[in-house]
Amino acid sequence: MKTLIVVDSTHKGNTDKIALAMAEAASAEVVSPEEAEQADLSGFDVIGLGSGIYFGKHSKKIMDFAEKHIDRRVASFVFSTSGTAGFDKNNRALAELLRCKSRAVLGTFGCLGHDEFAIFKLVGGLNKGRPDGTDMENARRFMMSVAERYEKLGSAE
Numbered sequence: 001m002k003t004l005i006v007v008d009s010t011h012k013g014n015t016d017k018i019a020l021a022m023a024e025a026a027s028a029e030v031v032s033p034e035e036a037e038q039a040d041l042s043g044f045d046v047i048g049l050g051s052g053i054y055f056g057k058h059s060k061k062i063m064d065f066a067e068k069h070i071d072r073r074v075a076s077f078v079f080s081t082s083g084t085a086g087f088d089k090n091n092r093a094l095a096e097l098l099r100c101k102s103r104a105v106l107g108t109f110g111c112l113g114h115d116e117f118a119i120f121k122l123v124g125g126l127n128k129g130r131p132d133g134t135d136m137e138n139a140r141r142f143m144m145s146v147a148e149r150y151e152k153l154g155s156a157e
């Protein structure tokens with residue numbers, strides 16, 4: 001399973017940490033949307049897309065990348081970090097887009113991230129210290145489940 005992870009993590013680098021834990025578990029490459037725009041995507045079996053959640057959604061760069069560059073040749077997965085829980089809701093718009101565009105969505109992952117947006121900064125932010133070791137471990141486990149689903153996908157076709 002040759003895997004590319006495209007991550008946009010502009011607020012605190014929270015989603016980058018999750019992307020790196022995922023990459024370690026799947027021997028994947030991690031790139032920014034800008035780097036992915038320049039990359040040859042044809043060799044990848046799976047592309048994971050993630051960012052912080054900004055105003056209820058993934059970043060525009062990640063949504064635009066999914067819209068422009070993902071097609072039926074590649075399976076996908078979705079991840080995010082956010083200031084508040086409700087991870088399924090946060091991941092929904094991107095997962096729905098990828099359900100239409102990619103071969104299959106192999107899973108979605110979300111966890112809390114340190115949030116110093118606006119007024120939260122005054123009180124030291126929400127979720128200080130997140131993502132933490134448990135979040136990273138959950139991200140690694142999630143990648144194992146992505147790999148299992150990818151294997152099943154092959155045998156179902």
Ligand SMILES: Cc1cc2nc3c(=O)[nH]c(=O)nc-3n(C[C@H](O)[C@H](O)[C@H](O)COP(=O)(O)O)c2cc1C
Nearest residue numbers: 009010011012013014015052053055056083084113
């Ligand atoms: C401009 C902005 C908007 C945000 N909007 C939301 C939001 O709608 N819902 C939420 O749960 N968290 C929101 N957050 C918190 C971030 O999703 C959270 O801090 C996340 O971990 C940031 O990821 P990053 O460090 O990878 O950019 C927002 C943060 C910023 C800076």
